[in-house]
Amino acid sequence: MRGVHGVDEIRTAENELMARLPEGALMARAATGLAVECARLLGPVYGARVVLLVGAGNNGGDALYAGAWLARRGVRATALLLAPDKAHPGGLAAFRAAGGRTADPTPAALAGADLVLDGIVGIGGTGGLRDEAVPLAQAARDALTVAVDVPSGVDADTGAVEGETVHADVTVTFGALKPGLVVGTGAERAGELRLVDIGLAATLPAASTHVFEAADVAALLPTPGAADNKYTRGVLGVAAGSSAYPGAGVLCTGSAINGGAGMIRYVGTAADAIRAQYPEVVVQEGAAPDDLHVQAWVAGPGMGTDDAAHDLLAAVLATGEPAVVDADGITLVGSSPGLVRDRDAPTVLTPHDGEFARIADGPSGDRLASVRAAARDLDAVVLLKGNATVIAAPDGRAWVNRTGTPWLGTAGSGDVLSGLIGSLLAAGLEAPLAAAVGAYVHGVAGQLAAQGGPPSSLDVLHAVRPALREIGRG
Numbered sequence: 036m037r038g039v040h041g042v043d044e045i046r047t048a049e050n051e052l053m054a055r056l057p058e059g060a061l062m063a064r065a066a067t068g069l070a071v072e073c074a075r076l077l078g079p080v081y082g083a084r085v086v087l088l089v090g091a092g093n094n095g096g097d098a099l100y101a102g103a104w105l106a107r108r109g110v111r112a113t114a115l116l117l118a119p120d121k122a123h124p125g126g127l128a129a130f131r132a133a134g135g136r137t138a139d140p141t142p143a144a145l146a147g148a149d150l151v152l153d154g155i156v157g158i159g160g161t162g163g164l165r166d167e168a169v170p171l172a173q174a175a176r177d178a179l180t181v182a183v184d185v186p187s188g189v190d191a192d193t194g195a196v197e198g199e200t201v202h203a204d205v206t207v208t209f210g211a212l213k214p215g216l217v218v219g220t221g222a223e224r225a226g227e228l229r230l231v232d233i234g235l236a237a238t239l240p241a242a243s244t245h246v247f248e249a250a251d252v253a254a255l256l257p258t259p260g261a262a263d264n265k266y267t268r269g270v271l272g273v274a275a276g277s278s279a280y281p282g283a284g285v286l287c288t289g290s291a292i293n294g295g296a297g298m299i300r301y302v303g304t305a306a307d308a309i310r311a312q313y314p315e316v317v318v319q320e321g322a323a324p325d326d327l328h329v330q331a332w333v334a335g336p337g338m339g340t341d342d343a344a345h346d347l348l349a350a351v352l353a354t355g356e357p358a359v360v361d362a363d364g365i366t367l368v369g370s371s372p373g374l375v376r377d378r379d380a381p382t383v384l385t386p387h388d389g390e391f392a393r394i395a396d397g398p399s400g401d402r403l404a405s406v407r408a409a410a411r412d413l414d415a416v417v418l419l420k421g422n423a424t425v426i427a428a429p430d431g432r433a434w435v436n437r438t439g440t441p442w443l444g445t446a447g448s449g450d451v452l453s454g455l456i457g458s459l460l461a462a463g464l465e466a467p468l469a470a471a472v473g474a475y476v477h478g479v480a481g482q483l484a485a486q487g488g489p490p491s492s493l494d495v496l497h498a499v500r501p502a503l504r505e506i507g508r509g
């Protein structure tokens with residue numbers, strides 16, 4: 036599990052650590068880690084051409100010290116100084132002493148570069164890239180680009196982007212992940228992430244936002260013991276699908292089966308389609324949710340938004356069991372938020388951006404903040420889907436999911452996700468963890484399904500079990 040820390044937290048922790056260390060020690064750690072990563076990416080370093088984009092702050096200083104390290108090993112390094120009078124003096128001196136040269140900051144200077152190092156601006160950045168940096172960021176797109184700490188132009192705290200930014204292939208970041216590297220457009224612009232340990236763990240506070248890794252998910256996935264049976268493994272009630280949209284019910288139910296639910300009781304109005312597809316499901320069409328013995332519910336996908344759907348959703352949410360609400364269910368909650376707010380049992384809401392706007396303000400460019408505010412306001416776990424899905428609990432804990440593929444943006448993909456989360460809730464996982472684990476597994480299933488070409492949601496559904504197997508293997 037990796038912690039994600041905001042800029043203020045990182046600055047405070049850096050200052051505290053710096054006070055304990057000789058001057059320049061932290062920057063030396065950062066620059067060496069950066070240089071080693073560049074050397075690894077270059078392969079043979081001798082004779083390679085590296086261009087440094089150097090801004091006015093310490094971010095540029097990191098680039099210059101890394102450039103000096105590379106120049107000492109035979110790299111032909113050129114620094115383009117965007118603010119020549121303000122370039123980090125120690126870094127520039129070290130760079131020159133190592134044989135590095137400077138050139139005018141024009142796009143032509145990037146031609147033929149084997150690697151471009153983006154040290155324009157790091158966590159000290161405000162607003163989008165300044166005008167003079169824009170043509171350089173554009174020219175860098177033709178080369179292997181390594182961002183120092185943060186791709187310049189990306190808001191390190193939020194991942195929001197105004198105008199042009201550097202598009203990094205790799206971002207080498209120092210001390211801790213920043214929200215802007217894992218959320219929103221920033222996550223796209225950062226490329227692959229490499230974290231350099233500069234010893235910051237000693238002074239950073241505990242993180243309130245986390246990124247799950249396979250081992251975290253493997254440890255949380257429910258596995259039946261010898262004493263378990265279908266009831267103890269988790270019985271899930273499903274209110275999804277309708278005669279108009281049976282497919283949503285089929286995908287959601289199938290995903291809950293593949294996710295490992297011990298038993299499923301189906302109460303939606305796509306009963307014929309469910310019976311035809313899944314003989315193992317107990318179809319109890321028309322039964323009152325409160326009369327059924329289940330450990331959790333999933334409601335909403337394809338159920339429609341008419342009065343009958345509203346009444347069924349209200350009956351599900353009036354039970355004392357944890358519930359996942361998705362799709363049409365979210366639209367219904369948008370006009371009756373009390374259905375969720377007044378519950379004692381946990382609720383997980385799984386909107387995409389359009390659905391989110393029906394239940395809360397936003398999402399703004401600060402997706403984490405929007406989701407945290409919605410979770411607090413609705414007293415529910417909120418999972419906002421996207422390139423990097425964000426999950427927040429009402430108590431402020433949050434997770435960012437890093438698995439997945441843009442191919443998951445396909446009809447029915449959300450039905451698979453909600454069924455999966457439902458099965459995890461029924462197995463007894465705490466609601467925010469069920470959502471975070473479900474998002475992770477769904478992302479891996481999407482990646483596996485996409486290996487065979489553009490996947491349908493049915494392909495993703497069929498990849499859920501292989502995904503669980505792969506995650507379980509570590």
Ligand SMILES: NC(=O)C1=CN([C@@H]2O[C@H](COP(=O)(O)OP(=O)(O)OC[C@H]3O[C@@H](n4cnc5c(N)ncnc54)[C@H](O)[C@@H]3O)[C@@H](O)[C@H]2O)[C@@H](O)CC1
Pocket residue numbers: 049050053061062063065066090091092093094095097155156157158159160161162163164165168183184185188209233
């Ligand atoms: N503080 C520390 O102990 C460490 C800092 N490190 C590096 O230092 C960076 C932070 O350094 P600074 O606080 O000097 O800040 P930065 O170097 O990130 O940026 C500040 C400078 O950039 C200019 N600037 C701000 N917004 C801009 C924009 N949109 N476009 C162009 N220029 C802009 C400002 O005028 C200022 O001069 C980190 O990202 C990291 O790379 C690392 O060396 C690790 C240790």
Ligand SMILES: [K+]
Pocket residue numbers: 094153154155156157182183184185186187
């Ligand atoms: K940068």
